[in-house]
Amino acid sequence: MAERRLLFSLQLGFTLVVCAFLIVPVILSMLAGLTANYLSGVQSGLTLRWVGEVWSGYRETIFLSIGISLCCLAGTLVLGVPAAYVLAKRQSALSRAIEELLVMPVAVPGLATALALIVTYGAAGAFRTSWSFILVGHVLFTLPFMVRSVLAVLSAIDLKTLEEGAASLGAGFAQRFFHIVLPNCRSGILAGSLMVVTLSMGEFNMTWLLHTPLTKTLPVGLADAYASLRLEIGSAYTLVFFLMIVPLLLALQALTRPRPVKFVAEEEQP
Amino acid sequence: MTQATKPLAIRLRNCAKTFADGTRALQPLDLDIGAGETVVFLGPSGCGKTTTLRIIAGLERPDAGGSVLFDGEDVTALPIEARHVGMVFQSYALFPNMSVAENIGYGLRIRRLTRSEIAARVGEMLAMMRIEALADRRVDQLSGGQRQRVALARALAVRPRALLLDEPLTALDAKLRDSLRLEIDGLLRRLGITAVYVTHDQAEAMALGDRIVVMDHGRVAQVGRPREIYQRPATRFVADFIGTMNRLSGRIEQGRFVTAAGALAWPEAPADAREALFRPEDVAIDDGANPPLRGTVAAAFFLGDRTRLFVDVGGERPLVIETEARRDFARGQAIGLRVDSRGLMAL
Numbered sequence A: 001m002a003e004r005r006l007l008f009s010l011q012l013g014f015t016l017v018v019c020a021f022l023i024v025p026v027i028l029s030m031l032a033g034l035t036a037n038y039l040s041g042v043q044s045g046l047t048l049r050w051v052g053e054v055w056s057g058y059r060e061t062i063f064l065s066i067g068i069s070l071c072c073l074a075g076t077l078v079l080g081v082p083a084a085y086v087l088a089k090r091q092s093a094l095s096r097a098i099e100e101l102l103v104m105p106v107a108v109p110g111l112a113t114a115l116a117l118i119v120t121y122g123a124a125g126a127f128r129t130s131w132s133f134i135l136v137g138h139v140l141f142t143l144p145f146m147v148r149s150v151l152a153v154l155s156a157i158d159l160k161t162l163e164e165g166a167a168s169l170g171a172g173f174a175q176r177f178f179h180i181v182l183p184n185c186r187s188g189i190l191a192g193s194l195m196v197v198t199l200s201m202g203e204f205n206m207t208w209l210l211h212t213p214l215t216k217t218l219p220v221g222l223a224d225a226y227a228s229l230r231l232e233i234g235s236a237y238t239l240v241f242f243l244m245i246v247p248l249l250l251a252l253q254a255l256t257r258p259r260p261v262k263f264v265a266e267e268e269q270p
Numbered sequence B: 001m002t003q004a005t006k007p008l009a010i011r012l013r014n015c016a017k018t019f020a021d022g023t024r025a026l027q028p029l030d031l032d033i034g035a036g037e038t039v040v041f042l043g044p045s046g047c048g049k050t051t052t053l054r055i056i057a058g059l060e061r062p063d064a065g066g067s068v069l070f071d072g073e074d075v076t077a078l079p080i081e082a083r084h085v086g087m088v089f090q091s092y093a094l095f096p097n098m099s100v101a102e103n104i105g106y107g108l109r110i111r112r113l114t115r116s117e118i119a120a121r122v123g124e125m126l127a128m129m130r131i132e133a134l135a136d137r138r139v140d141q142l143s144g145g146q147r148q149r150v151a152l153a154r155a156l157a158v159r160p161r162a163l164l165l166d167e168p169l170t171a172l173d174a175k176l177r178d179s180l181r182l183e184i185d186g187l188l189r190r191l192g193i194t195a196v197y198v199t200h201d202q203a204e205a206m207a208l209g210d211r212i213v214v215m216d217h218g219r220v221a222q223v224g225r226p227r228e229i230y231q232r233p234a235t236r237f238v239a240d241f242i243g244t245m246n247r248l249s250g251r252i253e254q255g256r257f258v259t260a261a262g263a264l265a266w267p268e269a270p271a272d273a274r275e276a277l278f279r280p281e282d283v284a285i286d287d288g289a290n291p292p293l294r295g296t297v298a299a300a301f302f303l304g305d306r307t308r309l310f311v312d313v314g315g316e317r318p319l320v321i322e323t324e325a326r327r328d329f330a331r332g333q334a335i336g337l338r339v340d341s342r343g344l345m346a347l
């Protein structure tokens, strides 16, 4: 008994240490964003001055990031869900190959993808300097996550028979897709969306190459702030980043949570 | 509930099926299914029952040259959604994103019935299948038997021209299967709907079918009423597949069939008969001094209401006979047998 309690305490301790290892720097960083003078520590007093400066200086990047990530989500939904559907329906060597190829943008370093985009479209002036250039990069990068997550759900259900069942009741292709396919891959779509928004929000490698001074996203701005300004501003920026993204993620996560299933005993009518 | 639409006559003409990978699932097949008739496709696994059903449904196209006629009209090119047939799948295919009532009402929603019409019809179906209490359940909260009832209700709610069922009871346990089989039988008779029922369970086929289509390796081995199939099998395959069949080899001598274990009176025997086939229930124990056949008991199984005996008569396989339960038999015991000559067949 005592032995088990000891084991439990050790496990608990270890877990707490790991958590602390991950969380403490985040807390310290956010705290730094609220400290009047980082070098003299918290004793120098807490202030919202840095947060205010970030807000006035970098507000645009925050809105741009949110805008891009939502557009990116829309793009991956429109492209990714039908793509996953087709891949799930056609079980051929070609579809397997495409599925493998889909991980390429993830495997290839973001910088390489960004360079490829610049080489290809660099001359297209208006496009190159607009935020849609970054959007294209983000869609490329996040699409595989959407496709894979939807595909995983679609492969787990007997899609073919469900569709045949709907067809036998008179449903045409569009009705089957919207009434049966989409609702039944809801969890995959939501998980994919969570992934896409998070990745797009935080994407730095590729965006850093694709951005122009007028199209800075939040992470790029963050790097700027760390590199060129006071540490407090950078930290305040992190704080703002957190305040933006955590509620968004929580909301998405709440949507993704599967509805609880009640256990019902087998019962037969007489 | 009465069926609003007139039952459908289905006709298959020269329907063969070769799958993309070259599998010949079905040899050219012709079949007429009368309006209001229940036809059961029966056969071992892989013989092409599902394929035939899917061709009727419109989920599979027959090879070029084949056609499917509904009431004389060629529907070969129509997809399933335009054929207006109800289908019940072995795996039920209920929509997990909808409640029981929504599942049942789905076909009506597609047909753009008003909300109140849908509610009324769904209520009617729920009552018919005696699952009113389940209306708001999600389908993953149902037992197998309940799912099957929902699947039937859903298929029937749209008042289809014909009902197609692919092994609807296979996934259920034996007792439930029996009670649902009775229920389906009653339902089909009451509705008078044309039904095509696929199964590999011969008891199910016998109980439900007006006619049975016995299939073997993509071909129709025999089509007939259950009694015909059982009593007059057309081929050795049918004889062996349906029920238990005894075989005795021998030859005809002076109007009698002479075997190693004795001779049988067989007035209708073909002159070249080399083998006599008969069912267990046509054999009786003969305790007289001169029984036509003599053998020894190889095994005896007490089944409660009767005893099943395996009797060695010097052939390859022992004869199977069924006898009253009261008598005790010992292994190795010598017994005499006689066979009702009306039950003898040559194939």
Ligand SMILES: Nc1ncnc2c1ncn2[C@@H]1O[C@H](COP(=O)(O)OP(=O)(O)OP(=O)(O)O)[C@@H](O)[C@H]1O
Pocket (backbone or CB within 6 Å): B019, B020, B021, B023, B024, B025, B043, B044, B045, B046, B047, B048, B049, B050, B051, B052, B200
């Ligand atoms: N989509 C397909 N592609 C290739 N071959 C197929 C396909 N569907 C069925 N087959 C083959 O066609 C033959 C007949 O199949 P079918 O499903 O009609 O059999 P069944 O009589 O329904 O058998 P079971 O009782 O096992 O359901 C089988 O050999 C099967 O392997």
Ligand SMILES: [Mg+2]
Pocket (backbone or CB within 6 Å): B049, B050, B051
């Ligand atoms: Mg089958």
